[in-house]
Amino acid sequence: MPSPSSSPLSALTSRDAVVAALRAAGCVFAEDEAELILAAGAPHEVASMVGRRTAGLPLELVVGWARFGGLRITVEPGVFVPRRRTEFLVEQALAQAPSAAVVVDLCCGSGAVGAALAAGLGEAELHAADIDPAAVRCARRNVACRGGRVHTGDLFEALPGELRGRVDILAANVPYVPSAEIGLLPPEARDHEPRVALDGGADGLDVLRRVASGAPGWLAPGGCLLVEAGRRQASAAVDAFTAAGLRPRLAVCEERYAHVVIGVRP
Structure with a gap:
């Protein structure tokens, strides 16, 4: 498995690149997800976050929160994501x-x-x-x-x-x-x-x-x-x-x- 530094994900430096990576992985709402990831992570964290999302981790667990009932609910790995x-x-x-x-x-x-x-x-x-x-x-x-x-x-x-x-x-x-x-x-x-x-x-x-x-x-x-x-x-x-x-x-x-x-x- 390639290291993060050699992965194409390490080249994610723009919104368009994040959208393209998410869309290629089959994320239907790639544009919306890209906005959330870019807002949640520091620039040096974005590639890792996109990698976790394209590997199948729920978006809410990638960004650390879910919107529910007008509230921002913290979610963590191993915990059910509110629907x-x-x-x-x-x-x-x-x-x-x-x-x-x-x-x-x-x-x-x-x-x-x-x-x-x-x-x-x-x-x-x-x-x-x-x-x-x-x-x-x-x-x-x-x-x-x-x-x-x-x-x-x-x-x-x-x-x-x-x-x-x-x-x-x-x-x-x-x-x-x-x-x-x-x-x-x-x-x-x-x-x-x-x-x-x-x-x-x-x-x-x-x-x-x-x-x-x-x-x-x-x-x-x-x-x-x-x-x-x-x-x-x-x-x-x-x-x-x-x-x-x-x-x-x-x-x-x-x-x-x-x-x-x-x-x-x-």
């Missing part, structure tokens, strides 16, 4: 509980959902949790500035007991890809994001069912659980909410290919 379609979950949560005082972002990853909810609500007590220590470290960078606390552990086991029966919004961006379909994901996700953030078990709903089952004990009366699911899973996800004793409804945004199941504690 723009998940902004629909945040919008639904804010519409369902615009005066929420206590918010939990479960399976938080980078903490993007919790940070966006806190920004939309203003004065809210925010907790986030994830089983992956790398995600917890990253989330702390995104929620600490909003007074949020981040906990490490498996779903509800991570949360302080004082939250039982007090949560107004419980947002859980659970893994929901069926195990057998992980190999069909785009390389950016399959090769560079943690499997624990993607793999939802045989039908993709293993974690969703666990969250739905445990949610009523943590929600305040009238509090809501919101979970993203795939189109094919939506009906089964609604059934899981019903079985847990929640009043469910399905919200769909076709433009963003987003399906969010919302369950309210009676």
Whole structure:
């Protein structure tokens, strides 16, 4: 393998050269990506950043941040990159509980959902949790500035007991890809994001069912659980909410290919 000094990437000294390199690697939005890379890196770093991007690393991990809900969210290698379609979950949560005082972002990853909810609500007590220590470290960078606390552990086991029966919004961006379909994901996700953030078990709903089952004990009366699911899973996800004793409804945004199941504690 050639060293960086002998690689053609070392000749990247202009926007046009960066665009050409990205386009040659198949980046559809080469011009936009070039602008972000050039803005994020010092001149001596650009060639290395372009090399990582053309090797398949998600753009967000190359530049170190992702735009989500109007916020700039720090992302780090080994952490799930927040998807723009998940902004629909945040919008639904804010519409369902615009005066929420206590918010939990479960399976938080980078903490993007919790940070966006806190920004939309203003004065809210925010907790986030994830089983992956790398995600917890990253989330702390995104929620600490909003007074949020981040906990490490498996779903509800991570949360302080004082939250039982007090949560107004419980947002859980659970893994929901069926195990057998992980190999069909785009390389950016399959090769560079943690499997624990993607793999939802045989039908993709293993974690969703666990969250739905445990949610009523943590929600305040009238509090809501919101979970993203795939189109094919939506009906089964609604059934899981019903079985847990929640009043469910399905919200769909076709433009963003987003399906969010919302369950309210009676």
